[in-house]
Structure formats: C-alpha cells, structure tokens
Amino acid sequence: MNEVAEPGNAGSQTDNIFEREALADEPTIADAIRAVIFDRLSTKIAAVLVVVFIITAVFAPTLAPYDPLSQSILNINKHPSWEHWLGTDQFGRDVMSRMIYGSRNSLIFGLLSPIFAAILGVTLGVTAGYFGGIVDRLISRVVDMLMAFPELLLAILIAAALGGSFWNIVVVLTIAFTPGFARVARASTLAVKQEPYVEAAIAAGVSTPVIIIRHIIPNILAPIVVLMTLWAASSIRVEATLSFLGIGTQPPNPSWGNIIRDGLANMFATQWPILAGGLTITVVVLAISILGDSVRDALDPETNQ
Amino acid sequence: MTRYILFRLLDAIPTVFLVLTLVFIAMRILPGDPALTALGPLADQAQLAIFRERMGLNDPLWLQYLKFLWDAVHLDFGTSLINDVPVRDLIIRNLPHTAYLTIVSVLMGLTVGIPLGVLAATNRNKPADHIVRLYSLIGYAIPDFYLAAVLLVVFSLKLGWFPINGAGHGFWDGLYHIILPAMTLALLKSAFLGRLTRTSLLEVLGRDFVRTARAKGASETRVVYKHGLRNALLPLSTGIGISILATLSGAVAIELIFNRPGIGRLLIDAIHERDYPVIQAGVMMFAFFVVIVNFIMDLVYVLVDPRIRMKS
C-alpha cells in the first residue's frame, strides 16, 4: 500500500503526550479551590452560604437570641414576631435559637463523619489495592456488599442496632460512608501503583510504609477530597433524617431533623419549624454539593460536562 | 441465559450469608451487652436476666450465631416483646404496604424522570436543560421527610385534597391514600433519574453509531429513542436499582409521616419500644431487600444488554 507520509499524525501524537504530561501535572488542591471560588456565580453563592453556615455554627452562643432549651408555658406556638423571628414551638422554645444551635450539630457531623470515614476507607482501600490477593478479595467483597446499600438505609439499620447517642451517630455515619472511600482509594491505588515512580521506589527497596505515605497517599488525595465534600452534604442530610426518625440526635438537644420532627407532631398549631428546618437543610446541602461538584470539576477535568 | 441466572443465584448465597453475619455482628457483638442496649439504662438486673434467657444470650457466641442463622433461614424471627405476636406475622402484615409504596413511587419516578432527562439531553444548554438540572439539584438536596411534611401540610392540612394519614381500605381508597406519599418519593426519584438519564443519553448520543443512524435517514425522535435511549438503558438500569433501594430507605420516613403501616414504620416503632426481636427482623428484612433488588437488577441488566446475554 502506498501511504502518504503523515507528519500530521506524528505531530498529533506528540501533542497527545504533551497533553498527558499536562494532565499528570494535576492542579493542587489549593489551586482547585481557588479556581472554584472565583469561577462560577453559582459556586460563589454556594461558598458564601457555606461560610455563613460555618460562622453561624461556630458563634451559635453569641448569635442565638435565646437559650435553645429554655421552655416557657406562656409562649407556646407563637407565630413569627420581632421577639421570635421564627416563632416558638409547643414547649415555648425559640425556633430561631434552636435552628442556630442545630447548625452546630450539623457542622460537627458534617465534618467529623467524612473525616473518620475517609481515614478508615482510605486505610482499607489502600491496603486492598496495594497488597492485593486474599486481603483485597476479602475487603472488596465486604465493600461491594455494603455499597449495595444506600447510605441512608445503612445508617438507619446500624442506628437501629446500636441506638442513638452522639458517638453512635458518628459511628453510624462513618460506617455508612466508609465503603465509598474504600472503593475510590482502592481504584486510585491500583492506578498509582502502576506508575513508574512507584515501581522504581519498590525496585529501589524503599520500605512499604514509606512508599504508601510518600507516594501513594498524596497521589490519591484529589478524588478523596472530592468525596469528602460530597459526603459532608450527605452526612448533614442523613443525620437530619436519623434525628427526624428519632434515632439520631436525642431531644431536647436541637438538631434540624428533630426540629422538623417536633414541628410535625405540632403541625396543627404552627408550621414554621417545619418550614425553617427543611429550607435550611435544603439550602445548606445544596450549597455544599454545588461546592463539591465544582471541586470535582476543577480536580478532574474529564468528568466536567 | 439459564446458566447465568443459576450462576448469579449461587453467587447470591455467600452474599446472603455475609449479610446475615453482619447483622449478627451489629446486633449481638458490637453493642457490647445487647440486653443493655435493647432494654436501655433504666432496666434492672432481673429484667436483663429474663431478657437474656428469653433471647438465648447466655449461650456461647458460636451457638447463638448458628441458631441465628438457622432461624433466619427458616424465617423464624421469634415473638414480639410488646404484644406477643410472632414477628413473622408482623412482617407479613406490613410487607405488602412497603412493597406497594415502593413500586408505585418508582413507577411514578420513572415516568416523570426519564422524559425529563430526554428533554434535557435533547435541549442541551437551552432553558429546558437548565430547568431540569436545577430541578435535579434541588431534588438531591431536599430531604424526603421535609418534602413529605410540606406536601402533607399543603395538600392535606390546608387544601384538604388528600387524607392526612393511614393506608385506606380496598383498592381505590388505597390508591387515594398512596398518591401523596408516593408522589413525595417519586418527585425525588424523578430528580435523580432525570439527571442520570440526561448524562447517559448525552454520552450515548455522542457515540459514532448515532451518527450512522442519522446518516441512514432516521428521524431525530427515532435516533433519540430507538438508538439513544435503548443504549442509555444499560447505565440507567443500575441507576434504577439504586433508586429502588433509595426509595425503600425513603419509605421509612414517609411511612412515619403519613402514618402508614409498613416495614419501615415497624422498625422505627420497634426501636422506640425496644422490641428487640422486631428490630432484628426489620434490619434483616431490609438487608434482604437489598440483596433481592440487586439480584433482580442483575437479571434486568442481562436482558437489556445482548452482549452479556449472548456470552452466557
């Protein structure tokens, strides 16, 4: 066959290599977050909302006009007024103050459980991916099975078995989110393990813990960070659901979930607690997920649509 | 095909075994003293002793485990501590309601969600697409119990269009009672399925064979439905499986809010009443649902994808 020499093809091949190298030189997480916040309008709004949420949670005692637990027989089922912006509930407690303190609860679970789940999941996933063999098969089987459960269902079932104290909820959420981290960490580890620099390190006799900590972990961090932001939104929602079902944060401690639970029991008298609690959960979860989506788009251009 | 089903059935056995083992670990080992967890810190020694005796908690763990497996395989869940009814009867009474709610919700979610996704994908980056994407974002963020509460307040309490609680009697009354709860779950599922349909369809519509279909002279409708959606069904069927299970977990809160009978409410009530055998059975039932739904979705996947069908 008489082929026209195709220098164009050769050129595009080298182009591809350049592209690949550019991709390998991934943006750092700080870059990504910076890019994300200054990029899209929706992300900017989301970032502002998340900051407001965090400030509210941190300064709850200063911001809340009343003690969220103090009851008042004289002030039950009040509609919104200047004294009580969101009215009061059936025990005469200020709904606004309960919402503000509830944000603390949500922030704690939204931060703690993804962090714990990430630590546990990455440990399992890296172990499975790095060592392979029977360890991998065992971990993968359990992870696959747990992944078949929606995290909310898993959380409900574990909470049913363990009961709902503060630390139990942390355990519940951690277990519910661990499989996701484990699967991503395993897949990324398998990919990174093939990289020449890791193979070189193994060949040079670098010890296994050093390879894992110096080479594997830093290179699988990006998808883990993405997952953590997305799970932060999820864990706020799941904790609210558990509290709503009465198997999460126990009354009288305020949680957005049990504010709605109390509101529903009292819905004939006032609907403000339901409205306030639900809207807040929706807005906060939406804001964190938009932020999470943007972080993912920034760190992983390929999934960007 | 038959061989594939048999293979999948065999493969499901260790999964069931694993699920049962995890339930056993969660119920009997993790809490430390299951009797204390079950009865709460206020229970006295005598009550704890009676409970342990009754639940066989004094046996060695391995014997407990074997008995647990044996009972589970025989669908023997003991009797309720609260009203002395066999737990099996409670399950049989409540199961159809949960199944009914789940099936109606998923069907409603599919009929709304898939066309929404098609609409978004075929109008990419146009207003229709943006609206569908916003809808699916909000549908992801809004908690099901909140949406249920709002719908209940608006349509039942304020407008009086739908009943406030119960499951109704007979077919038509049952349908009347299920509309609002099913709609709650369906709205959320349609958001998820709409987003998933959009993504999968867009991916498929970008592939070469779609261009071949266009070059053949197929109309845009034919290209989207016959070639696009048919191929998008492969990733979609996984998503439908996920959304059935999500609906099932959502049903727990929905049953509570609309005061409907069902496995979810049975479980939650049992937790509040510390009815240990019912909790154990409820947890096991939900775990079984997951295994069964995954098994069925695997079979559906084979039906949808001729490549797997031909190989087996």
Next chain:
Amino acid sequence: MSKPLLEIRDLNVSFGTKDKPLCVVNDVSFSINPGEAIGVVGESGSGKSMTALSILQLVPTPPARVTGQVYFDGKDLLQLSNSELTSIRGKEIGFIFQEPMSSLNPVMTIGDQIDEAIMLHTDLSADARRVKVLELLRLVGMPDPETRIDVYPDQFSGGMRQRVVIAIAMACNPKLLIADEPTTALDVTIQAQVLDMMLDIRKQYNSAIMLITHDLGVVAEFCERVIVMYAGHILEDADINSLFASPKHPYTQGLLKSVLTLTEKQHRLYQIQGSVPPPGTIKEGCPFRPRCPVRMDRCAVEMPPMKSYGPTHVAACWATAEGVE
C-alpha cells in the same frame, strides 16, 4: 457536460465563538458528476471529513457553524429541514464511516440495523425486507448471511463490521456514496478485500462515489478525479492522470514524492517538513506557506486563487502560476 449530481459552493465550517472562529473548512467548492468517483486526499486535520459530514449536515450545530451551498439534485441540502434531510440521508446519499468498531449500535442485530435503512425509505413488507437484507449481506461478501443476520455487532471483526456499514450505506441504492476513510482502521489484508468489494459494488450499482482517504494508492485504483485538501482549503483538483503525471501544487508534488515506489531505487522516503498547522493559527495567505519549498512573499498576504492548467485541472499556487505564465 451533464449537470453535476453534487455541487458544493463556498462551504465554510467553523467552531469557536463568533468573534474568534476556528475555521476547519475554508471556501471549499467542487462538484461530483453522476456515476463519477472522486478521491479527496489530505493529511489528518485537512478538513476532508468535516467537508463530507457537512454535506449531510452530520456536523453537530452548534458548536459548529456551516455556511455555503451544497446542491444535490438541484436542492440546497444546507437549507433543508430535518425531515426533508431524512428522506435524502440513507436513500439518495449513503455514508460509510471510518470507525467500524464503533459505527454500529451494540444492542441491535446487524440484520435490524441494515433493515432499518430499508424500512425508513421503502414500503416493503418485513419479509421482503429480510430478503433484501440477505441480498445486501451477500453483496458485501458476508459469509453465511442466514445465520449472521441475527447476530450482534460485537461478535464481528472490524472488517466484517465495515461490510455491514457498507451494506447499510448501499441499502437503498444511493446516487452518491460518501466513504470517509473506509479502510483506514482495518488490517492491510482486509483493506484490500474491502476495497475490491467496493469496486465490485461500484460496477454493479453505478453510484457516484466520494472517497476520502490519505492513501494515494487507493485513489489511483479507485477514482477518476482527485481533490487535494490542506488545512481546510482545496489546493488542487484534477483528473487522476493529469494529477499523477504533472502535479501543479508544491504540496501535491510533495505528497507524490513521499509515496513509496518499487520501480525507482530510493534510499530515504521523501518527507514534507513540519506538520499541518492547527486550525486558527494561519489567518491569511496560503496555509501551506510555512512548509512550502517555493514560498514567496505574496503567499503570506493573499490566498492564491484557483488557476486552470488544462480542461480538468486546477490548482491554487502563486509560484506555479508565475512559473507557467
């Protein structure tokens, strides 16, 4: 001379924004007569596939913008509505794609996929269509068509799939067959078989063919006329004998020199220096200028117009034009 079957005038295809367009096809004009086989040659990125795809409006718009006229049987295809187009696609004009591995729907049997092309354009009964499908499968040299008709594409090799794609394109006996690098993705031995089969079909059906390729050998075997494209421009358009005997454009000369011939003793294959510029990098003047051995100052400013070198030979080059004058 008879009226051309297809006449393209000033076809432009561009991507990017209105203010910063990236043109991938620039002012392309040519025509194809009924029954004629023309070859369109050029390197990757020369815009030859884009030209072919825009004839049937198969380039997604947006993001692409297509302007100009494409007359087929007296109608401007670029002005037709989608439903008018569907009655031409597959019926009047058949299209063969480059990638046989991905050009077939994985969840439809190959019989159904060929059948779809017949069903869309005729009123034949299902049974009659099946007979026709079997006939087409035999035509494209599919062994054992009776069993293969109900098989899914992933059970076929690339060569077999490309035969199916050709059967789809030929299903309604089109007046024009556009083949976009139909053999590039295939093994060399399969390439020859598929080309022979296409030659046979051409003899039987007498369709006009627009064959897009980067392989001058294929063109020599198959076509009566050649169009040479580079960076979205047509540089030369000539009948096959005239082109091979006396190429007028330095780019065409380079292409012919880089072809391996067995008769002459060659030490090293000739290579055109450099590579095709990415779209948008050359705004004015001749796009081949940076790689041209005979470039002049004028080339940087003005795109040379088509100049005639005989009844069936035109080329666009300032240097050649001045040398001849």
